[in-house]
Amino acid sequence: MPDYLSWILLAVAGGAFAAQPEAPQPIAAPLRELPWAQLNFLHTTDTHGWHGGHLQEPSFSGDWGDYVSFAKHMRDKADADGSDLLLIDTGDRIEGNGLYDASEPKGQYAYDIVKQQQIDLICTGNHELYKANSSEDEFYFTVPNFKDGYLASNLDIYNPDNGKLEPLAPRYKKFTTKNQGIRILTFGFLFDFQGNANNTVVHMVEDTTKEDWFQEAIRDRDVDLILVFGHVAIRSKEYDHLFKTIRSVQWDTPIAFFGGHTHIRDYKTYDSKAAALESGRYMETIGFMSISGLHGTKSKKPNSTSETDIYDDQTLIKGPKFARRYIDNNLFSLYHHSGKNDSTFPTEHGKNTSIMISKARHKLELDSIRGCAPQDFFLNRAPYPHASSILSLLELNILPDSMAKAPRVDKEDKKAIVLTNTGAIRFDIFKGPYTHDTEYLVSPFTSGFRYVPDVPYDKAKRVIDLMNNEGPLFDDIAKLTGLEKWMLLPPEQYQGRKDVHIEPVVESESDTQGWLDTIKSMGQTILRPVIAKYGDKKKDKLIPGYTTQDDLGNDGDDTVHSRIAFYNVPNCIQSPIGFNPSDEDDKPKEPEVVDVAYNEFIEAWVLLALKYLGHDVKQEDTAVFMQKTMTDILTEWVQEAWPPKKGKCG
Structure with a gap:
């Protein structure tokens, strides 16, 4: 047939x-036989x-x-x-x-x-x-x-x-x-x-x-x-x-x-x-x-x-x-x-x-609602930065809002930079209920956040560059600890992938600023749709999905799909806490020192990066920045920013 x-x-x-x-x-959907x-x-x-x-x-x-x-x-x-x-x-x-x-x-x-x-x-x-x-x-x-x-x-x-x-x-x-x-x-x-x-x-x-x-x-x-x-x-x-x-x-x-x-x-x-x-x-x-x-x-x-x-x-x-x-x-x-x-x-x-x-x-009450997402936020199906990128949401909203409540920042008026690897996020947020189950789908890991106190700002701001660029940092970490660079990333990006289309990000500066403005204001309008939602057949007869290219060709998927775009993301992202380095008016007010806070999982990389930059610290010199995991931080932010109405969404 x-x-x-x-x-x-x-x-x-x-x-x-x-x-x-x-x-x-x-x-x-049309199917290929086994x-x-x-x-x-x-x-x-x-x-x-x-x-x-x-x-x-x-x-x-x-x-x-x-x-x-x-x-x-x-x-x-x-x-x-x-x-x-x-x-x-x-x-x-x-x-x-x-x-x-x-x-x-x-x-x-x-x-x-x-x-x-x-x-x-x-x-x-x-x-x-x-x-x-x-x-x-x-x-x-x-x-x-x-x-x-x-x-x-x-x-x-x-x-x-x-x-x-x-x-x-x-x-x-x-x-x-x-x-x-x-x-x-x-x-x-x-x-x-x-x-x-x-x-x-x-x-x-x-x-x-x-x-x-x-x-x-x-x-x-x-x-x-x-x-x-x-x-x-x-x-x-x-x-x-x-x-x-x-x-x-x-x-x-x-x-x-x-x-x-x-x-x-x-x-x-x-x-x-x-x-x-x-x-x-x-x-x-x-x-x-x-x-x-x-x-x-x-x-x-x-x-x-x-x-x-x-x-x-x-x-x-x-x-x-x-x-x-x-x-x-x-x-x-x-x-x-x-x-x-x-x-x-x-x-x-x-x-x-x-x-x-x-x-x-x-x-386990996995369907209990924590909040109501106003739109889709994607890990790899949106470019970064973008109004529909979960990493942009994390960088511009969730981390700054949440980390400002850390005891050292909140009580002592300290400034900080907080870093996390993108692999700490594992899945997308879809418009609608953000449930108890969603907490673990998006980030299931139990690592907390630690920090290095009082790092000169001119050194602290360069850590992200070392984390996101090729260099001896990763070779040395692998030799010292056995940790590999791929461990920072979402697994799908470890070696590239052939099962979806990798889309180059070529956008104008004004487009990028528009995305950032949208995400900062938490507007509910996505400026440019990145991907049709599953089941949306208004523009396509085929539903979007996997379109794998492998050593036997492009007919491996049992279901014939329209193409999904896939975007590479950096190893790490960072957020300033208590100051805004991108605001020109604040340039003269840049802090002399900041705490460098980080997802505990990436501690070895951060400490070695600081050593490369001339600020040598040992693990025993670090301390707990916040007694919460990424899962906790995401959930608490969602509950406050996207509260359900009478326990329901929509």
């Missing part, structure tokens, strides 16, 4: 709602607690229960046609959504929700390791929940029961698929992360590949596929090294990589027999990869009659063929790809999982 015809028929068939009652109805084949994979990564789905974006409104139902139908399809299906998750399941962050202890409901899905291969991400308690939760909950599916090829933990250092999970495993008898050797890695708490040890990937167990494992010739999955960007030095190391001893064995960490949709071809998939962020995407032409012990052509079936009788001779698709996580897509409808799609297990999510959200 042609793609557009199937789109029309599904649209006519009537509406279907996501399992979470608050979620918006998905919007009919390239179903001999061996198939569903892949999630960087879900960051968004297991309830997106409650303000129809394109991503499916929840974890919907994914449970979808996976069941796809497993049934594999069993019926003699193919195989495996589910993979590559980490960062925590931090970034009230479903995880709002409970005490954190994750009180999240671990039980995640384990409802039958995931065949799973590993950790860096977010599971920042805090000792979250890595111990992996040890106590996630590892036993997924038993031998959890792998930790380069990760150890000090066993919280006996204090001994041991692998968090098995280093690797070998197994045979159910229907095709494909023998798979698999490893689960984490990138060379050095920001973990001291109860875990991450071994460098290059060092790990030199270990005897790894060298012995990769020399096993009785395998049909080597599968490397991990919380690793697919265009990284770690995966390049793993590919070269494996290929040096397995010159003809197909290799499949699954990655994560950079929050993007991407696919990479290493050679004719090796490829990699990365599947986005925040449960927006369910990644799909298929491979045909593998020599399994039961190899046979699946009984599929799909016109898009890429498996044929010659593929075993020709070698493997890889294909991919990025599925928008909403019921419109999931119904279509599973061949189900609103009455046949929900499984009992899936419905029960959705009920678990709904009950947890209710207990």
Whole structure:
């Protein structure tokens, strides 16, 4: 059936709602078929607690229960046609959504929700390791929940029961698929992360590949596929090294990589027999990869009659063929790809999982309203500075208003400069309710604010330049602490991205001033719309969304979208507190000294920058500036600036 015809028929068939009652109805859109084949994979990564789905974006409104139902139908399809299906998750399941962050202890409901899905291969991400308690939760909950599916090829933990250092999970495993008898050797890695708490040890990937167990494992010739999955960007030095190391001893064995960490949709071809998939962020995407032409012990052509079936009788001779698709996580897509409808799609297990999510959200009061946003504010879908940039809102309104209440500033009439990394903000603010859940979607981190007292202003004002420009600062920090420059940024900008269009910012000075004036006055009129909202089809027949360009071309997204613009942002932003350096009348009144306050997460960079500028201070010379996190500051500002009327918005 042609793609557009199937789109029309599904649209006519009537509406279907996501399992979470608050979620918006998905919007009919043209779809591309899944390239179903001999061996198939569903892949999630960087879900960051968004297991309830997106409650303000129809394109991503499916929840974890919907994914449970979808996976069941796809497993049934594999069993019926003699193919195989495996589910993979590559980490960062925590931090970034009230479903995880709002409970005490954190994750009180999240671990039980995640384990409802039958995931065949799973590993950790860096977010599971920042805090000792979250890595111990992996040890106590996630590892036993997924038993031998959890792998930790380069990760150890000090066993919280006996204090001994041991692998968090098995280093690797070998197994045979159910229907095709494909023998798979698999490893689960984490990138060379050095920001973990001291109860875990991450071994460098290059060092790990030199270990005897790894060298012995990769020399096993009785395998049909080597599968490397991990919380690793697919265009990284770690995966390049793993590919070269494996290929040096397995010159003809197909290799499949699954990655994560950079929050993007991407696919990479290493050679004719090796490829990699990365599947986005925040449960927006369910990644799909298929491979045909593998020599399994039961190899046979699946009984599929799909016109898009890429498996044929010659593929075993020709070698493997890889294909991919990025599925928008909403019921419109999931119904279509599973061949189900609103009455046949929900499984009992899936419905029960959705009920678990709904009950947890209710207990955590995630829908309780903190304020009412007058417009959309975007992290990357607006240029910076701009009236619709959340960073401009933070820099020009939230930080100055909030930090002026810090005890040292408020009581002693001190002047300050406050800096934060842009990666402290993780998501957009949409017009309408700013809820308890939104608090964690926008900024889930627990870092407070510290300061260096009485820094000469001529040095303090130059810190931001060092933080936002290339230079030895970042090389030295990496050598001293293992912290990398990318840690300052939103993850989507770590290595650039191919899944959306990167828009150059070329605007006139008067335009820029207009944006600033608008944001300062908190006007509700956006001077120039940056992006059409999801579902706004007045100007476009297609809804805006991902338009991925990867190594296979531009047809990877399952849903045909109009283009979203994406803008790069700086590493850090800053706000003056108690004075205005941009006002010409105030130039002679610039302070001689200021406190340099900062998000505690960026302390190492700030202190080294000050040292470069001739103001050498130690960590013990710093102090607490404000006993609040970024989450607290944002919420308190919203409650005061955008109060709801009688507990409601609009």
